[in-house]
Amino acid sequence: MRIGIVSPSYGYGGANIVSANLGKELLAHHDVYFFPYKFTTNFSEIPDERFFYIGTSQNTFRKVSNKIRKGLEVLFTKEFTPSKYYRNEFQNLCFHVEKKNLEVMILSSFESSVLFAEELKKKYPHLKIISWMHESVSYSFGSLTKNYSNAFRRGLKVSDEIVCLTHEDKRTYDSINSKTKVIYNPVFLDYQKTTTLNQKIISFTTRLDIQVKGLDYLVKVAQMLPDDWKVRVAGHGRPEQLEAFKTLLEQEDQKHKIEFVGSLKGEALANHYYQSSLFLSTSRTEGLPLVLIEALFFGLPIVSFNHSGGKEILGNGKYGTLVPIGDTLAMANTITNLIQDEEALLEWQQKSLVRSKDFATEKIIQQWLDLLSGL
Incomplete structure (x- = not known):
């Protein structure tokens, strides 16, 4: 199976690290590619031939312009649509979907889902979308997506599967999309030693x-x-x-x-x-x-x-x-x-x-x- 994993980055941070490590484990069974869109850091040493940065630089004018447009959207409609401001990243991702004939896209984090899930499903109806939620429900539906909650929900609804991390979160996601599973994050660390409990x-x-x-x-x-x-x-x-x-x-x-x-x-x-x-x-x-x-x-x-x-x-x-x-x-x-x-x-x-x-x-x-x- 040909799989893409989209993450804001593959740098520091638990969600970024576990996304990279999961993908590397899946390489033993599937053809996997990694797509960061915010930062180019490859902290987890993903093979270069599978690592493709899809982000684009924003000059000062573009940043200011986007901020004004978002503000106007919120003023008139009470929220904005984040995917509008990542058109270039979406086009870059589409290039890889088609070139590599990807069958599954794992969107790691609430942000990846809200930016790409709905647009990918519209353009590629047969592409399977997995939204992988690393953030708690209260945080995701609270401060994180307060200005684009409807866009967030639309991304979740079109997903073929939602993977979340706790049973408490699953209850909320089930109300949006019944195809929700709890899968814990694995640990990729040498843990052969057990602490002696003698250090203060x-x-x-x-x-x-x-x-x-x-x-x-x-x-x-x-x-x-x-x-x-x-x-x-x-x-x-x-x-x-x-x-x-x-x-x-x-x-x-x-x-x-x-x-x-x-x-x-x-x-x-x-x-x-x-x-x-x-x-x-x-x-x-x-x-x-x-x-x-x-x-x-x-x-x-x-x-x-x-x-x-x-x-x-x-x-x-x-x-x-x-x-x-x-x-x-x-x-x-x-x-x-x-x-x-x-x-x-x-x-x-x-x-x-x-x-x-x-x-x-x-x-x-x-x-x-x-x-x-x-x-």
């Missing part, structure tokens, strides 16, 4: 988005932890996000409780998990955070705010501890009580290892293969 380090892995990832909450929690414990942050982001995070630390991390180690991958990322005794998530919203799944495989006890992704991965508290979003005092108290109880840490470690089996790469890849064969 809490690991935190993130994209450096202060608002979404709750980095402001993280600093507050860290300040309330026992003096001999630190939070080690592995993170990546755009230059302006990095500067904003460093500024936050300079202003708020008065006890120097946070150690920022920058972007990590491969063995360095594995050691980041292995050399810690607990994993923490302070995000305000998550679809199915890859970093929590990675932490499970290293046997890390997990404490997370109860965003939808955390609830799904941790089985509503069966496999990890959930705290109300934004309650930094409860989060700090929960962590403090846990790290001071060796037996509890060991108990939660075993629960993490049990839960990790549900995210085994082989199991997830087979679910995708079954989905593709059923189209």
